[in-house]
Amino acid sequence: MEAQAAKQRQEIDQYIRLQNERLRLVLQEQRKQQLAMLLKKIESTTQVLLKQKDDEITQANRRRMELEDFLRKLEAENQAWQRVAQENEAMVVSLNNTLEQYREKVSCCLINGADDAEHLCSCKACEAVLDCCPVCRTPKKASIEALIS
Template sequence: TSIHNMPMNFSQTLASQVDKQRQEIDRYISLQNERLKLALQEQRKQQLALMLKKVEEKATMLLRQKDEEIANARNRTMQLEEFTRKMEVESQAWQRQAAENEAMVVSLSNKLQQLREQARCLNSSIGMEDAESCCYGDEYPCNRENKEEEDEEETGGSSRETGERKRTTMMVCRVCNSRNACIVFLPCRHLCSCKACEAFLDSCPVCKSAKSATIEALIS
């Protein structure tokens, strides 16, 4: 009987050992699965953290670039505003200069017109004096020829010389006293120099004010 029971006991023992080994293997596999899950979760967390870090770095870099662009835009805006203010000031200065030049041109035109009228008046006065001298000679027929000569020498000659002297004195160059004055000095507006002498002058010969510019007057 004991001999017949031995195989049965052995099979039971073997079965229990197999069950025990299976249980241990199952526990080991389950433990490894848990460890693998934990490792995968940790790896996933690390990957997510790395991705978040890269995204944050890129976002920070983009924000920094945008801040720099905004700062540059502000600087350009300030520069443009400053340039605009300078242009407005310069425009106002040019407008004032243009108004002053326009007023100066009007004044010079008026002065030239006055000079032309004075020249015409001198010419007419010279003609009247010549006519009076001729009439004076006709009143004495007996001495007509002599009077004409004397009138030409005395009355006519002196009147012409007086008129020419007045005209020459008014229009002569104040430097060389020989050529006609045709240069207007600015800003004093004195017509007092010829073109040849003006090149050597730094100030007006009349009022001694510093010369800023000159204009050539074409007087007919």
């Protein structure tokens, strides 16, 4: 009887070991499946996030290119305005020089007020009503008729 009880214990132990091994394999397979599902879910979420980031990068690059184009246009416009400003400054200098030359010429006539201005500046009909030189405003003392052919 004891031999049979020992044999039954061995069979029961063998059966329990077999069931433990099967349970371990089933649990291992379930864990493997759960990990695979979790990995798929993480991959799916990661793909969505990567797509969003790629879209954001594309949009940022597009915006950067737009801003660079805008900057180039502004720089070109700035250069054009600087050119206009330089041209205007040159014109102001030229006009100031011309004005200064005219003032020197007029002041010469005014300083030498005792002398005649000697400008040929009116016709015979207008000469009669003029009391000063229309060019330098020197008072007229006399007039001379010039015959120009």
